[in-house]
Amino acid sequence: WKFIIVVYIIFIAAIIIKSIKTHLVTGTSIRDFWVKIKPIIKTSFVTGSNAAPMKQVYEISDKDLGIKPEFTSFWIPMCSSLLSIKTTIYLIPATLMVAEISGISVTTSFLFVLILVTMELSLASPGVTSAWTSMFEVLGLSTDYVGFFSVYRLLTDNFCTAATMGYSLLEQLR
DSSP, X not given: OHHHHHHHHHHHHHHHHHHHHHHHHHOXXXXXXXXXXXXXXXXXXXXXXXXXXXXXXXHHHHHTSOOOHHHHHHHHHXXXXXXXXHHHHHHHHHHHHHHHHHTOOOOHHHHHHHHHHHHHHHHHOOOHHHHHHHHHXXXXXXXXXXXXXXXXXXXXXXXXXXXXHHHHHHHHTO
């Protein structure tokens, strides 16, 4: 449970910090911003998908946030396809959880390889189960824990998707 709680804390902290930074840099009201993007966050949370609210993202970015379509036309697809903050932050604690359960000590070299493999899997964006299976094999962990990871995913995926969508929309405002 502590790893699931860590994921929630990381995403909440990232959103709060990014909201405050965006407010300080742009002068945008945090409350107004969240009211405008609430439908996008709801769709992301319910579906667990960054792609589902894409039409809403373009509309709200243009109409409500005043971001030029010339910018959003490359920024939004790039955020969706390149290194996903969700996937990166989301996979690392889960892998550390399995390492702890497996009794494998987490060394500096283990963390370094974990970060590299996670970044590679984030860019490749394979299915979650295949990503974890590949990661376990590279890190020398037992693939017996893939089912356990599926439960971890059930408890964190929708929240992480919604938080990532909010974060990427805040990024547009800088």
